Amino acid sequence: MVVGVTASQKNLTQYLSVTGGHSLHGTLKVSGAKNSTLVLMTASLLTNETIELTNVPDLTDIHSMGKILGSLGVVVERSMNRMRLTASDLTNAEPPYELVNSLRASFFSIGSLLGRLGHARMPLPGGCRIGARPVAEHIRGLKALGAVVTVQHGVVAASGTGSNQRLKGAPIILDCPSVGATETILMAAVLAKGTTTIENAAQEPEVQDLANLLNVMGARISGAGRSVISIEGVESLHGCLDYPVIPDRIEAGTFLMAAAVTRSSMRVEPVIPEHINAVLQKLRDCGCLLKISGTSVDITPGDLIATDITTQPFPGFPTDLQAPFMAVMSTAKGTSVISERIYENRLQHVAELQRMGANIRVEGGTAIVEGVPILSAAPVVSSDLRAAAAMILAGLSARGTTQISGLSHLDRGYDNIESKLRGVGADVERDGF
Ligand code: EPZ
Numbered sequence: 001m002v003v004g005v006t007a008s009q010k011n012l013t014q015y016l017s018v019t020g021g022h023s024l025h026g027t028l029k030v031s032g033a034k035n036s037t038l039v040l041m042t043a044s045l046l047t048n049e050t051i052e053l054t055n056v057p058d059l060t061d062i063h064s065m066g067k068i069l070g071s072l073g074v075v076v077e078r079s080m081n082r083m084r085l086t087a088s089d090l091t092n093a094e095p096p097y098e099l100v101n102s103l104r105a106s107f108f109s110i111g112s113l114l115g116r117l118g119h120a121r122m123p124l125p126g127g128c129r130i131g132a133r134p135v136a137e138h139i140r141g142l143k144a145l146g147a148v149v150t151v152q153h154g155v156v157a158a159s160g161t162g163s164n165q166r167l168k169g170a171p172i173i174l175d176c177p178s179v180g181a182t183e184t185i186l187m188a189a190v191l192a193k194g195t196t197t198i199e200n201a202a203q204e205p206e207v208q209d210l211a212n213l214l215n216v217m218g219a220r221i222s223g224a225g226r227s228v229i230s231i232e233g234v235e236s237l238h239g240c241l242d243y244p245v246i247p248d249r250i251e252a253g254t255f256l257m258a259a260a261v262t263r264s265s266m267r268v269e270p271v272i273p274e275h276i277n278a279v280l281q282k283l284r285d286c287g288c289l290l291k292i293s294g295t296s297v298d299i300t301p302g303d304l305i306a307t308d309i310t311t312q313p314f315p316g317f318p319t320d321l322q323a324p325f326m327a328v329m330s331t332a333k334g335t336s337v338i339s340e341r342i343y344e345n346r347l348q349h350v351a352e353l354q355r356m357g358a359n360i361r362v363e364g365g366t367a368i369v370e371g372v373p374i375l376s377a378a379p380v381v382s383s384d385l386r387a388a389a390a391m392i393l394a395g396l397s398a399r400g401t402t403q404i405s406g407l408s409h410l411d412r413g414y415d416n417i418e419s420k421l422r423g424v425g426a427d428v429e430r431d432g433f
Contacts, residue, residue: 018395019427024264028255031057031415032245042109044085049239057415094121111187118165131343137181169194190219192233249275270295306334323390330358349387382406
């Protein structure tokens with residue numbers, strides 16, 4: 001068992017041993033949102049004053065982002081779940097490729113760097129196992145704001161024009177409601193001259209959290225969380241203290257599914273219900289009783305009934321919970337049809353679930369899941385962050401002890417998940433070799 005180390009210190013040759021058959025009880029606590037924290041950190045580049053975030057989770061992705069911002073000259077101070085970032089003295093406008101390639105979200109800082117300095121160079125983020133993940137929408141948005149953008153030798157170089165290289169507000173219509181592109185454009189537009197509108201903007205809560213932070217820093221953004229966002233450019237932004245990161249809606253959904261897959265009555269908190277209404281509805285559809293009081297959700301699963309999902313941009317069912325939901329449907333009564341419409345290659349967890357006895361067939365981007373009475377433990381590998389979570393859920397419900405490797409993925413997005421699960425009665429150990 002690993003005790004007293006941060007996510008980044010856990011080594012890569014570890015695996016989780018999950019012994020199924022235990023029902024869970026009590027309360028699972030949700031940490032701050034990974035995908036909000038990462039982009040809020042990049043917003044620090046927009047001011048020479050300090051910003052302070054609270055409710056920051058302990059994740060390797062957050063540690064990596066700290067290193068990337070540090071390479072630009074940002075002073076990053078972390079204590080417990082607080083983080084202070086000060087970009088008063090930027091020494092560099094291009095982070096090293098090997099750091100950016102490990103963390104796609106760092107590419108979004110091209111927007112804040114460009115807004116602050118008038119120029120930026122950012123290595124193209126690699127694709128990853130779940131898809132090509134292009135950045136064409138990001139680049140299109142920056143060009144619309146008057147930046148000259150070139151892509152050469154794997155580096156995106158962007159610069160404003162004119163003596164002060166200041167960007168100019170413009171109307172932008174996204175081809176797809178890309179979360180990252182919306183965030184990149186938001187951060188580039190807040191210091192531009194004039195008004196910017198983003199149509200077909202992503203509406204995810206993390207986009208809203210970024211807009212809220214930027215407004216606290218002095219920006220003038222309206223409409224975040226809806227499909228049209230408008231930004232009045234300002235001359236400068238100031239720092240802020242005590243900005244709380246929103247709870248992680250994907251971790252919350254994962255925990256609710258842990259209760260469902262083990263047929264356990266539990267509480268999950270804090271949850272902002274409107275951040276996962278589509279997930280709450282699907283949990284009800286498959287037979288779970290939910291009682292919501294404030295930011296607490298009490299779940300009482302019944303006999304699980306197969307239910308179909310199709311992943312969509314917010315407010316639809318989130319792609320990041322597709323794999324965990326498939327683990328739940330693997331032992332539900334009947335046939336569920338699970339369609340992945342956001343990424344072209346996010347069904348790799350099917351093969352691992354099949355090794356545990358799940359009855360699934362894949363047709364294009366759709367998995368047809370015939371529920372079986374129980375899964376059986378097997379050694380499995382996790383192919384991405386959310387597939388890792390799905391394997392844990394499968395292990396919790398399986399007969400025997402499942403060994404899950406690929407924990408580097410898991411530690412990117414789940415804050416000490418094994419100790420949280422042990423706290424509610426799960427038999428989960430982290431072992432090394
Ligand atoms: C964010 O990624 C999240 N990551 C992802 O979470 C999440 O799955 C995704 O949004 C969708 O909700 C962070 O916020 C750090 P997108 P992002 O741009 O911004 C296509 C996790 O597990 N697209 O909305 O990269 C793209 O190919 C991670 O926590 C373009 O076509 O997602 C994909 O099919 C995984 N052109 C779709 O949009 C572009 O220029 C969604 O991508 C950009 C994106």
